[in-house]
Amino acid sequence: MSDGDPESPGGTPRRGTAGGRRGALVGCVAVVVALVGPLAGSAGALSGPVDEPVSAAELDRFAEAHLERVGLPGATIAVTRGDQVVHTGGYGYDSEGNPMRPDTPMRIASLSKSMTALAVMQLVDRGDVELDRPVRDYLAEFEIADPRGDEITVRQLLDQSSGMSDRTFHDASRPHQPGSLTEAVAQMRDAGLAADPGAEWTYHNPNYHVAARLVEVVGGEPFEEYLESRVFEPAGMRDTWSLGAADSSDQAPALGHIRAYGVNIAVTEPDGFSTGSGGVVSTAEDMARWLILQGDGGRLPDGTPLVSAEAVEEMHTPSAPNGRYALGWMRRAPEDSGGSTQVWHGGVVSTYSSYQVLVPETGYGIVVLFNSGITLNENDTGQMLEGLIALTEGRTPPSEGSVLWKVDAVFGALTLLVAALGVRGVLRARVWASRRAGRPWWATASRMLPHLVPPAVLLSANAAATFIMGGRDGTWLQRFYGIPAELIFLAVGALVSLAVLAARGVALSRVGRRPQPLP
Known part of the structure; x- marks a missing residue:
């Protein structure tokens, strides 16, 4: 990718940015x-x-x-x-x-x-x-x-x-x-x-x-x-x-x-x-x-x-x-x-x-x-x-500061928050599984499905970046170099979700094998 948004007064890809936001x-x-x-x-x-x-x-x-x-x-x-x-x-x-x-x-x-x-x-x-x-x-x-x-x-x-x-x-x-x-x-x-x-x-x-x-x-x-x-x-x-x-x-x-x-x-x-x-x-x-x-x-x-x-x-x-x-x-x-x-x-x-x-x-x-x-x-x-x-041209130049570090700071804070919530979710997996003992399987599965969303979002990130950039093609490494804080946030969210799913799955299996009390 050797150009960013070529229609922008400021010049991809660069990091090029064009197209609708979805x-x-x-x-x-x-x-x-x-x-x-x-x-x-x-x-x-x-x-x-x-x-x-x-x-x-x-x-x-x-x-x-x-x-x-x-x-x-x-x-x-x-x-x-x-x-x-x-x-x-x-x-x-x-x-x-x-x-x-x-x-x-x-x-x-x-x-x-x-x-x-x-x-x-x-x-x-x-x-x-x-x-x-x-x-x-x-x-x-x-x-x-x-x-x-x-x-x-x-x-x-x-x-x-x-x-x-x-x-x-x-x-x-x-x-x-x-x-x-x-x-x-x-x-x-x-x-x-x-x-x-x-x-x-x-x-x-x-x-x-x-x-x-x-x-x-x-x-x-x-x-x-x-x-x-x-x-x-x-x-x-x-x-x-x-x-x-x-x-x-x-x-x-x-x-x-x-x-x-x-x-x-x-x-x-x-x-x-x-x-x-x-x-x-x-x-x-x-x-x-x-x-x-x-x-x-x-x-x-x-x-x-x-x-x-x-x-x-x-x-x-x-x-x-x-x-x-x-x-x-x-x-x-x-x-x-x-x-x-x-x-x-x-x-x-x-x-x-x-x-x-x-x-x-x-x-x-x-x-x-x-x-x-x-x-x-x-x-x-x-x-x-x-x-x-x-x-x-004899005009006063602009003197605004950078927005980029503020965006990265917000995504950095969100990344730490998501990581902390993930650790909490893994540590509390046994408690979560115990509360769902005896409930219908579909009810339990429905509570776990939302954790598949972050991995799906991460997998679609390159396609989303391509869309935002008006169809401009790029590799995952090029995308990461362009928006590292955002992709780290998505990656941590995906890993945390998978870790919570795994921990809850193991906990549910152990609850299912636990001896039931005699009547």
């Missing part, structure tokens, strides 16, 4: 969020052009204060204006306790999609690919189970309107993850379509696996090497690379973090295939160069075009049916962003998250990279992005 797990979360209070929006509207550039000191003060206020482990930022780098900075610490720096390598998750899109647009500039022709014209190996797959165009891959969906192809939870782009495309032969190509927008990472494989075949070299030689090296992004299928290799950056009960825990990113959709590692310094390239019509610092200005405009212009998703980028109108038109994208995996934003009205570009991943909500990371945007 089921026991969702109900608990909804109640807790209602108790701890609503999330606050961004402050103020853009009042006009900002003449004076924001100072590095302002950016540093806000970023440092925000990390301390919400408890994030670490972050790096890049702020540009026009063709100039305004500031790059690092805040907090990495998983080894080292201070974060602007050159600290970070997983950028689904910001990688904009780089895959640029690689495709280079092929378009060369005349080797046309966006509105079928993918199979260039990639004959691309076959899916639905015959409508032959109609999917290159554009529909990039704007996520191909009709492919996590609901019809479970890429993240497949027991065998592909070892290459060739294998990733081959595995799609049993995929279906959730809609006609071009009819609906559905965020689906395999769209970009296919696009990356197209770059390999048409570009004539492995995708990672193509990005290195045709994109990163000419753009001066010397500390940026695309991970291969083995994300746990020596190429991977330092461990990222999950967040639970107010603590940041360093963990390894779960195995998963992300080449083309979310496999790039970069730094704030290199991402500053990426922002300038995007904001300057695809030109390198010496004026040489890496990609045409027309291609950049195409990448930034929505073409999907939802009216917002473009080609590896999205666009937000002023009424949705709180003040300005924004060309942006978010990314999130289990242990890292990221945002990139271009603001045409002010000429600013902003990248924020975090070494913590998907959570119950994106307020903590999203607020930092919104605060940086506010500073560049």
